[in-house]
Amino acid sequence: MQEIKVTQAEDGLRIDRFLAEIVPDTSRSDMQGRIKDGIVLVNGNTVKPNYRVKADDLVKVDERELVESDIVPEDLDLDIVYEDDHVAVVYKPRGMVVHPAAGHTSGTLVNGLMHQLDNLSGINGELRPGIVHRIDKDTSGLLMVAKDDVTHRALVDQLVDKSVTRRYTALVHGVIPHDKGTIEAPIGRNPKERQAMAVVDDGKEAVTHFNVIERFDEFTLVECILETGRTHQIRVHMKYIGYPLAGDPKYGQRKTLDTDGQMLHAGTIGFIHPARDEYMEFTSPLPDEFEDIISELEHKS
Secondary structure: OEEEEOOHHHOOOEHHHHHHHHOOOOOHHHHHHHHHOOOEEEOOEEOOOOOEOOOOOEEEEOOOOOOHHHOOOOOOOOEEEEEOOOEEEEEEOOOOOOOOEOOEOOOOHHHHHHHHOOOOOOOOOOOOOOEOOOOOOOOEEEEEEEOOHHHHHHHHHHHHOOOOEEEEEEEEEOOOOOOEEEEEOOEEEOOOOOOOEEEOOOOEOOEEEEEEEEEOOOEEEEEEEEOOOOOOHHHHHHHHOOOOEOOOOOOOOOOOOOOOOOOEEEEEEEEEEOOOOEEEEEEOOOOHHHHHHHHHHHHHO
16 A cells, blocks of 8 residues: 655645556556545545545555456566576566556566466565566566565565675766765655655665766766665666766656666676575676667767
């Protein structure tokens, strides 16, 4: 369940419009359906779709309940980089959603995993079997997948302990003058744009380290190392220090490279295998589109 407090600026908006603008991967008609189904509450009470929210209203929104039959295995020809009886490492291509949501139950990484892997952990429920962590739809790269609940809990513990290695390659606007740096700034919901995240005083701890790989005339290629894993962390942090990701439709510049999303690739994942107590690390090369853009920038520099 998602809880949202209405701000003064949002006072007077119809609740279906208000929620459609805030809740990711939804629409006004979807929200109207949820309101009619009674899974949207305002200050503990059901309302009609034409209800106009008031400042300080507390709105609670439940996901539509999906049944197991709604999510079917699909042959998506996923690249399983590594697999044993306990864990798998899978490559998620750019443009693919990690797990199903109401109204979007096919073509996700989970649909493909259900087809290609024999077992998946069930801790996160029927919508997210095996999913230990996520990356954004338009970010490519590697993910850990748990095949049983014991492994799942162990991998989550490593994420909490900040012992998982997560290295990303990002192309950002601007030329960063220093070779390395650390961004330590809390991240939370953006009070001015509710579907976005931002650096805010009351946000959760977020730490990103970065190293410059290559500089171009107007861009910089960097390696970002996550110490924490907040929603949109790299995208928010790089914008915060003045170097937003190229192609980022939410946090980037209007005048940017012609891409289908942010130039961000989760290229390295490393963790201690829960059953073998052995550190394992996997690396995935940059997608062809990313490589092509770098080549073009090198040619122009």
